[in-house]
Amino acid sequence: MSARRPKAWRTLDNAAKIFPSNSHGTDTKVFRFACQLKQPVQPELLQRALDETLPEFPAFSSVLRQGAFWYYLEESEKRIRVEPETLPPMTALYHDSHSPxxxxxxxxxxxxxxxxxxxxxxxxxxQFFRVLVSRYLSLAHAEELGGRMILPEYDATLGQRMDDSFARYYDPSARRKRHSKPAKAAQLRGEKNFERRIGVIEGRVPLAALKAAAKAENATITVFVTALLLESLAENLPVGRLKRLPVQLSIPVNLRNFFPSLTCRNFFSVFETGYHFKTGFPERSQIIEKVAADFKRRLDLEHFTARLVRLASLERNPFARVLPLPLKNLGMNIAYKITARNTTASYSNVGTIVLPPELIPYVAAMDVFNSTGRILLISSTFLDTVTLSFTSAFLATDVQCSFFKRLTELGIPVTIVASNTETED
Structure with a gap:
């Protein structure tokens, strides 16, 4: 009788360590990618596509375990089954050490x-979703595609996909720049959504129209959308609060753009940008100028190298390493709440989602959402459409309405999608 192979396990990467102790309420730390097809989904083929895709991304079949000092990921033999959608979007995934x-x-x-x-x-x-959807479409349309399995280009070995790039690019000899702490930011307040559900609203706009509007302001699309969001937030904050505190956004950054990495694990950083509306609303060009300067100052290799070293050094501190996990959780929870005071909301541009050209005729739309304890905007591009996806912990939708109104005032047509119902605005 052969001995049973021990289960593989992996330590959490640097960015992931803070999530288990801060997953609660509407901020479940769950993100969602959706693909709208032109024909109904065939569940048995979707299950087959999932079964064939997961071995290419082994860490994604893991469960989260608690050690004495840190959480870690352990491979699970339990099959992940596709299911009809019955839960609200981004419902909590992590409950205990058996949760997929x-x-x-x-x-x-x-x-x-x-x-x-x-x-x-x-x-x-x-990367995972592109492979999953492409494999499903290849199976669902096998006859039209001549039985070919058409997958997106992703030239990465298994080791490269599962690489901990935070550990790989940690260089203790790198210069640790002194960083200025961001100021406290104005906070939105209001009634939260019923039963801690996340509010979801998205608008779809033509890429060409959004690009033209940004170009007219001498801005990139990301800087332009950031400025519009800052205006929309400020419009819905009390004047007294605006005079005291700036409106600030947290902006996630893909570190693969700065370090050679093909990892499918976490490898991102964040920076803050904002504007202090203490004397009222300036010309939009002034907000764009401030935001563009922040992007230029923060989006450089030296800045992110220093930040990577600073965060990794905290993790490797001898005293911190021997603290029991409950004390680490308490510390990370406090640190997370303190950091949250520095931002009003968040904005992330995930860029263009690309599928193989042969599969495009079968897809109607793609979109991306993320959970949040406040307001979060994610923009993504598929073909000639930019999808602007809001998630919010608040019952009121004033910020979202202000944002989309600004777009329509600029002559940009917006298709609003809320609660899976489409209407033209």
């Missing part, structure tokens, strides 16, 4: 992937 950290659900013509942030970031999840 991803789910694949379907509804009519929509396939959705939800993942716990301790597994991966948005870039890693996009």
């Amino acid at each position: 950290l991803m789910r694949v659900v379907y509804f009519d013509r929509r396939i959705s992937l939800e993942m716990y942030h301790a597994l991966t970031d948005g870039t890693g999840a996009i």
Whole structure:
């Protein structure tokens, strides 16, 4: 009788360590990728596609275990099954050490992937989702495609996909720049959504129109959207609060753009940008100028190298390493709440989602969401459409209405999608 192979396990990467102790309420640390097809989903083929895709991303089949000093990921032999969609978007995934950290659900013509942030970031999840959807479409349209399995280009070995790039690029000899602490930010307040559900609203706009509007302001699309969001937030904050505190956004950054990495695990950083509306509303060009300067100052290799070293040094501190996990959880929870005071909301541009050209005729739309304890905007591009996806912990939708109103005032047509119902604005 042969001995049973011990289960593989992996330590959490640097970014993932803070998520288990701060997953609560509407901020479940779950993000969602959805693909709207032109034909109803065939569940048995989706299950087959999932079964064949997961071995290429072994860490995604893990469960989260608690050690004496840190959480860690352990491989699970339990099969992840596709299911009809019955839960609200981004419902909590992590409950205990037996919980699968991803789910694949379907509804009519929509396939959705939800993942716990301790597994991966948005870039890693996009790679998995692209392979999953491409494999499903190759199976569902085998006759039209001549039986070919058409998969997206992703030239990475298994080791490269599962690489801990935070550990790889930690260089203790790198210069640790002194950093200025961001100021406290103005905070939105209001009634929260019923039963801690996340409010979801998205608008779809033509890429060409949004690009033209940004170009007219001499801005990139990301800087332009950031400025519009800052205006929309400020419009819905009390004047007294605006005079005292700036409106600030947290901006996630894909570190693969700065370090050579093909990992599908977390590898991102963040920076803050904002504007202090203490004397009222300036010309939009002034906000754009301030935001563009922040982007230029923060989006450089030296800045992120220093930040990477600073965060990794905290993790490697001898005293911190021997603290029991409950004390680490308490410390990370306090640190997370303190950091949250520095931002009003968040904005992330995940970029263009690309599928093989042969599969494009079968897809109607793609979108991305993330859980949040406040307000979060994610922009993504598929073909000639930019999807602007809001998630919010608040019952009121004034910020979202202000944002989309600004777009329509600029002559940009917006298709609003809320609660899976489309209307033209």
